[in-house]
Amino acid sequence: MTHLFTGLGNRIKNMKNKRLVGFLASVYGTFRNKRPCWVSHDSNAWITRQDGWRIADPHICLQTQDELFSQVEDSYLLHYRVKPGNVILDIGAGLGYEAMYFSRMTGETGKVFSIEASPHTFWYLDLNIHLNKITNVNICNCAIADKKRALYAEDSEAHVANRVSGTEATRDNVNGISLDEFVSENNISIINFLKMNIEGFERYAIDGMSASIKIVQEACICCHDFLADAYKDESMRTKELVAHFLKENNFRVLTRDADPRPDIRDTLYAYRL
Structure with a gap:
């Protein structure tokens, strides 16, 4: 199951539609981390919100705090x-x-x-x-x-x-x-x-x-x-x-x-x- 999620995560990151990517990454991150996770794109950064904090990264980061x-x-x-x-x-x-x-x-x-x-x-x-x-x-x-x-x-x-x-x-x-x-x-x-x-x-x-x-x-x-x-x-x-x-x-x-x-x-x- 871990390898399945890893492969899915890589495919999500390579998609072009950033809004769709953010939605799918949010779903994937929520399943991965067993807690709510929201991903969106703003300016040049992917913003991940979880654990009460925000992570700005040039790539999608789904790691927990x-x-x-x-x-x-x-x-x-x-x-x-x-x-x-x-x-x-x-x-x-x-x-x-x-x-x-x-x-x-x-x-x-x-x-x-x-x-x-x-x-x-x-x-x-x-x-x-x-x-x-x-x-x-x-x-x-x-x-x-x-x-x-x-x-x-x-x-x-x-x-x-x-x-x-x-x-x-x-x-x-x-x-x-x-x-x-x-x-x-x-x-x-x-x-x-x-x-x-x-x-x-x-x-x-x-x-x-x-x-x-x-x-x-x-x-x-x-x-x-x-x-x-x-x-x-x-x-x-x-x-x-x-x-x-x-x-x-x-x-x-x-x-x-x-x-x-x-x-x-x-x-x-x-x-x-």
């Missing part, structure tokens, strides 16, 4: 647990699923800074924050880099793979800023948790956080050696470099080397000694 939040915990929170009142930096925020999780867990007394370089992806991040009336998340369309400078961000629909570069190609302009500068400009005095997933640009980001790393308590930095191997691009090989940086700044670094997922094997989980 519990499923999405579980993915956040599995990917980024090996040993850290978000607490009410925490200050979190979410660098490489994507569509905003992590921001919504961090917002819920930090509560009214917490603060989340979500940073996304790709203008296309940032549009969805902004929409998700506003649709859900989230007030404890500050969003910024910029790139965390080694210093303030002009950069270029890929702007494809494959938002998880969008990269930042110093070379102009089929990319959009984006302002680069070091984490030290961002922290200073936003008067951030402590970072309880730093999450960074910026598709290889972490090699430059660490050169601009020599001061701000001192106020970080715990961190999760996604490295991308597996992409260096896949695409023969050594600029993506960052795991050893970032691990050395963290250890030099008095962090213990943990990895999940036995995990079958290559992106998880290249993720560094760190806490201050």
Whole structure:
């Protein structure tokens, strides 16, 4: 039955009539999740309403809030647990699923800074924050880099793979800023948790956080050696470099080397000694 619903869901997504697609996806999502689910298309986004919240995505997302939040915990929170009142930096925020999780867990007394370089992806991040009336998340369309400078961000629909570069190609302009500068400009005095997933640009980001790393308590930095191997691009090989940086700044670094997922094997989980 699961495979039948999966195949049906894929066929629904490929249909052209968006109103009909929304209706069929709503029916499918209601059966899948065993709870009411409404899907509609507005501007450039598919909006899914369920569990008392809304999800804006370039594609139809029928996952429940519990499923999405579980993915956040599995990917980024090996040993850290978000607490009410925490200050979190979410660098490489994507569509905003992590921001919504961090917002819920930090509560009214917490603060989340979500940073996304790709203008296309940032549009969805902004929409998700506003649709859900989230007030404890500050969003910024910029790139965390080694210093303030002009950069270029890929702007494809494959938002998880969008990269930042110093070379102009089929990319959009984006302002680069070091984490030290961002922290200073936003008067951030402590970072309880730093999450960074910026598709290889972490090699430059660490050169601009020599001061701000001192106020970080715990961190999760996604490295991308597996992409260096896949695409023969050594600029993506960052795991050893970032691990050395963290250890030099008095962090213990943990990895999940036995995990079958290559992106998880290249993720560094760190806490201050």
